[in-house]
Amino acid sequence: PIPAPAMECRVLSIQSHVVRGYVGNKSASFPLQVLGFEVDSINSVQFSNHTGYSHWKGQVLTADELHVLYEGIKLNNVHHYDYVLTGYTRDTSFLEMVVDIVQELKRANPNLVYVCDPVLGDHGSMYVPQNLYPVYKNKVVPVADIITPNQFEAELLTGKTISTEKDAVEVMDLLHAMGPDTVVITSSDLPPRLGDRFLVSLGSQRHVRPDGSRTTQRVRIEVPKVDAVFVGTGDLFAAMLLAWTHHYPNDLKTACEKTFSVMHHVIQRTISYAHDLAGPGRRPSPPQLELRMVQSKADIEDPAIVTEATVIS
Amino acid sequence: VGHPGTCRVLSIQSHVVRGYVGNKSALFPLQVLGFEVDSINSVQFSNHTGYAHWKGQVLTAEELNVLYEGIKLNKVNHYDYILTGYSRDTSFLEMVVDIIQELKKANPSLVYVCDPVMGDHGAMYVPEILLPVYRDKVVPLADILTPNQFEAELLTGRKINTQEDPLSALQVMDLLHKMGPETVVLTSTDLLSKHGDKFLVALGSQKLTKPDGTNSNQKICMDIPKVDAVFVGTGDLFAAMLLAWTHLHPKDLKTACEKTVSVMHHVIHRTITYANDVAGPGKRPSPAQLELRMVQSKADIENPSVVVEAKVL
Numbered sequence: 314p315i316p317a318p319a320m321e322c323r324v325l326s327i328q329s330h331v332v333r334g335y336v337g338n339k340s341a342s343f344p345l346q347v348l349g350f351e352v353d354s355i356n357s358v359q360f361s362n363h364t365g366y367s368h369w370k371g372q373v374l375t376a377d378e379l380h381v382l383y384e385g386i387k388l389n390n391v392h393h394y395d396y397v398l399t400g401y402t403r404d405t406s407f408l409e410m411v412v413d414i415v416q417e418l419k420r421a422n423p424n425l426v427y428v429c430d431p432v433l434g435d436h437g438s439m440y441v442p443q444n445l446y447p448v449y450k451n452k453v454v455p456v457a458d459i460i461t462p463n464q465f466e467a468e469l470l471t472g473k474t475i476s477t478e479k480d481a482v483e484v485m486d487l488l489h490a491m492g493p494d495t496v497v498i499t500s501s502d503l504p505p506r507l508g509d510r511f512l513v514s515l516g517s518q519r520h521v522r523p524d525g526s527r528t529t530q531r532v533r534i535e536v537p538k539v540d541a542v543f544v545g546t547g548d549l550f551a552a553m554l555l556a557w558t559h560h561y562p563n564d565l566k567t568a569c570e571k572t573f574s575v576m577h578h579v580i581q582r583t584i585s586y587a588h589d590l591a592g593p594g595r596r597p598s599p600p601q602l603e604l605r606m607v608q609s610k611a612d613i614e615d616p617a618i619v620t621e622a623t624v625i626s
Numbered sequence: 627v628g629h630p631g632t633c634r635v636l637s638i639q640s641h642v643v644r645g646y647v648g649n650k651s652a653l654f655p656l657q658v659l660g661f662e663v664d665s666i667n668s669v670q671f672s673n674h675t676g677y678a679h680w681k682g683q684v685l686t687a688e689e690l691n692v693l694y695e696g697i698k699l700n701k702v703n704h705y706d707y708i709l710t711g712y713s714r715d716t717s718f719l720e721m722v723v724d725i726i727q728e729l730k731k732a733n734p735s736l737v738y739v740c741d742p743v744m745g746d747h748g749a750m751y752v753p754e755i756l757l758p759v760y761r762d763k764v765v766p767l768a769d770i771l772t773p774n775q776f777e778a779e780l781l782t783g784r785k786i787n788t789q790e791d792p793l794s795a796l797q798v799m800d801l802l803h804k805m806g807p808e809t810v811v812l813t814s815t816d817l818l819s820k821h822g823d824k825f826l827v828a829l830g831s832q833k834l835t836k837p838d839g840t841n842s843n844q845k846i847c848m849d850i851p852k853v854d855a856v857f858v859g860t861g862d863l864f865a866a867m868l869l870a871w872t873h874l875h876p877k878d879l880k881t882a883c884e885k886t887v888s889v890m891h892h893v894i895h896r897t898i899t900y901a902n903d904v905a906g907p908g909k910r911p912s913p914a915q916l917e918l919r920m921v922q923s924k925a926d927i928e929n930p931s932v933v934v935e936a937k938v939l
Contacts, residue, residue: 319919330667332666346920347921354641355643356670359666359670361694361695362700368696368700370695374670378683385671385680389672389679389914391673606657607658607662608660610658
């Protein structure tokens with residue numbers, strides 16, 4: 314068989330690096346590379362492991378150091394990217410430098426797609442410094458093309474609470490108005506139709522038809538809950554949403570089905586392994602719960618669809 | 627291809643934002659083969675130093691120690707392999723030695739794969755003071771060593787007579803065995819290939835203890851097609867793939883080397899074809915264009931068809 318031509322798609326991912334485990338760039342790079350994307354990665358920090366372990370140690374990159382790295386890329390005239398991907402950040406000056414870089418990269422390539430996970434908090438409270446909120450709201454989200462907030466982050470960014478699916482649709486429309494054409498609320502407290510072992514996620518994608526009129530595709534996905542705390546799953550989600558919206562740019566339903574299905578396979582494999590390691594009746598530890606990323610290569614390459622997205626009006 | 631199971635590698639090498647050297651060259655192929663790879667980035671540069679420009683930051687010996695401490699405090703300082711390559715700093719290299727010694731105490735079966743990067747074609751391209759550190763501290767701890775001819779001569783203080791049959795090269799490899807490593811691969815030499823001057827000669831030697839307690843020594847020779855281009859990162863890929871294929875064929879250096887050299891061939895061939903296409907007819911490709919086509923070579927990495935045969939001497 315004649316091999317298909319290589320996809321020439323280059324991503325710039327600006328996220329954390331951990332020596333051990335799968336968060337940030339460690340969570341995003343391998344799956345994107347396995348899917349054939351060229352991934353350039355700027356490590357915003359280098360830590361021994363994620364901060365859910367008993368101990369963690371390492372170093373952070375300053376906004377200046379980030380700029381210096383970008384300058385190196387620019388001086389060589391290779392600052393041409395199809396995608397930018399960002400996630401967890403703790404520092405406003407760093408985040409503002411990221412915005413400057415994204416804006417410049419968009420000038421170099423107006424078709425650039427910025428995939429942004431606006432990590433602010435969850436379950437009603439912020440877990441980054443409060444002064445990041447105005448930066449996300451006023452500077453970051455306006456330049457984003459795809460965002461993956463959870464319910465708390467979506468409510469925070471729009472100032473509107475979500476109690477019903479109708480509220481969620483309005484919040485996603487408000488987020489569209491701020492900038493991004495694609496919004497996925499990765500998890501919510503909305504009541505699942507499949508029962509309390511599931512959680513509800515929603516997606517919304519704005520298109521401009523050939524005749525210039527606008528249309529919005531909205532989807533609802535019910536995802537099995539897992540009885541464990543995972544770290545790095547949000548980073549994997551954003552990376553895989555990048556990949557699958559790339560392959561299905563006008564079909565959010567399919568892009569979401571593939572993305573949520575990959576998550577399911579990786580999480581199931583991880584939780585089985587973690588329980589095996591921990592032993593019967595014991596709660597697995599953070600090291601034991603590290604995502605089984607390399608073991609999930611086949612699922613990453615070609616995820617069997619296990620979650621269906623329903624198109625909603 | 628046999629699965630490595632939960633085989634964990636600690637790789638301490640450079641990180642580049644763009645391109646494939648150091649950890650960027652080693653991680654993806656090892657992960658694709660199923661290895662768990664923990665990576666400490668000794669530097670973070672925009673790109674390798676063969677480009678017109680490069681910018682970035684280096685990790686100090688102290689910062690390296692801090693990262694290792696984080697791993698140790700969580701009691702996850704257990705590795706099956708360590709992999710190191712290019713280093714410019716003696717205190718950093720000495721800290722690497724301390725870490726390896728401690729990791730070998732934690733796991734006496736640990737295998738240290740060391741590329742003793744010092745120079746090539748008769749000239750050193752690291753500070754001279756690294757030589758005694760490699761010779762007296764690093765190489766004695768190494769289990770697998772991948773010097774080129776120049777580095778083998780520097781470490782042993784013996785020149786290889788390239789006009790003879792490989793006898794003097796084999797004697798140098800024996801001297802290297804006596805210094806520590808049971809497996810030595812001379813990745814390139816100026817020995818005359820019987821296939822002509824478009825080939826270079828690589829040699830390998832592995833000392834094994836048979837079940838009956840006696841020692842054996844397998845020596846192999848390979849004639850490898852030369853390429854008319856300067857690649858960066860190929861040595862890092864070589865060491866990583868030798869780690870993988872000696873793991874999968876632990877008592878069969880012939881097969882391990884055939885697979886390793888064959889992977890190199892496929893990746894280099896794909897890269898040079900692409901680079902020449904992008905550069906255009908009659909133009910020499912630039913460093914950016916010559917970056918290894920790593921993600922595009924995934925299938926060859928997973929299951930390299932053997933294109934170079936090793937001869938048992």
